[in-house]
Amino acid sequence: MLYQLYEAQRSLMEPFADFAQAASKLYGQSTAFGQAPLAQRIAAGYDLLYRLGKDYEKPEFGIxxxxxxxxxxxxxxxxxxxxxxCKLRRFKRFTDQPETLKTLKSQPVVLVVAPLSGHYATLLRDTVRALLQGHKVYITDWTNARLVPLSEGKFRLDDYVNYVEEFIRYLQTEYGNCHVISVCQPTVPVLAAVSLMASRGEQIPLSMTMMGGPIDARKSPTAVNNLAMNKSFEWFENNVIYRVPDGFPGAGRRVYPGFLQHTGFVAMNPENHASSHYDYFKNLIKGDDASTEAHRKFYDEYNAVLDMDADYYLDTIRTVFQQFDLVNGTWQVTNPQGERELVRPQDIRGIGLLTIEGELDDISGSGQTRAAHDLCTGIVDSEQHHYEVKGAGHYGIFSGRRWRELVYPEVQAFIAQHDKPQKRAGPPVPVAEDMVRPVTARKATRSAEPATAAARKKAPATQTKRVARKSA
Known part of the structure; x- marks a missing residue:
């Protein structure tokens, strides 16, 4: 019922938000009304009202x-x-400079696994932009659960792990190898996916980079961890799970609604958000375009949230924050064939492991990500590295100045250290770096073959839409 009330309230607010936007423009400096006394304050007030009342859609990467x-x-x-x-999204790069083209073709392939924890994958825009300078980049672009019809079935944490495995196999088929970067929440399912592939004898990525994730949420628990640990599983099921109302493709699906997640985000630092909006109002009056645009960009991203499938969210609460199945060695993942497989990080060998934490991270506390080293005992010490970013909070390790100037050079060097020449495992397929200009893609279907005979025996059979590439 709460979801229906929220949608009704949003529909009622929409014309008022549109009115506020129009009124703000009416009192702008370029209009006759803009010359009236207090016009700037009136315009700023209406602009702020519009941004507080508008609906925030999924942003674009815009790179x-x-x-x-x-x-x-x-x-x-x-x-x-x-x-x-989920969609596996690629950022294809094109140039007509021969030397640059040669450089692009030789650069490492990176799968960025974005968090499915409230915000869209575009939250990692700055991460992707930096990586594109020296890597072929793919990212997991998670779908708002309210847009997924009930006929597609449920989505669980085990399905997340299976998706990651399939994406890794796809890149290995295309290029022969790849590297994986996981940011925040996906550090857990990514470690599980690579562990399962290693246990089966499949080819695994050349390196794993894990940034600010709850591998062991018992260490330095934050407010986020405490909420998940101190409330019962039944409390979450009874208080934050609702059905998608009519009017959406996923009507009837049980979800953790985005608007509830957003309320929780704001409730963590209400004073900071209030101060930020007041500063925005003052900057509008002063005509500080740079500051107001920075505010808009941040909140366009921050306020855009998606619904998570209830089963996935509840699985994560129970597995990661209450039972600690990964660190206790008791996590069993169900593959697409319905078989239960034990997650054994100690089976991972011949791979580089880099963990990154922010000194001031208030979402994934100190030591939570570093705990991956204690689990991956099969990786030799010389291939395991940890980096703590001084002065960085949670977002600072993958976005902003500290990411660009401090973290990215570490990640780039680590990937380069563990990279190998690319060799296609399947039939040759032209890649974007072989082309001078983009062409229209056409759809085709093809399953990614695992790298070994043992993997072929146990690899999941999945139904996936694949967009084929064509050279110019």
């Missing part, structure tokens, strides 16, 4: 170009694999 070797390289987004709850 058009990046610099590589001093040259502008054009970026074109494409969907490589499409599954009910």
């Amino acid at each position: 058009k170009t990046v610099k590589v070797d001093g040259h502008d390289v054009v970026i074109h987004e494409s969907v490589e694999l499409e599954k009910p709850f």
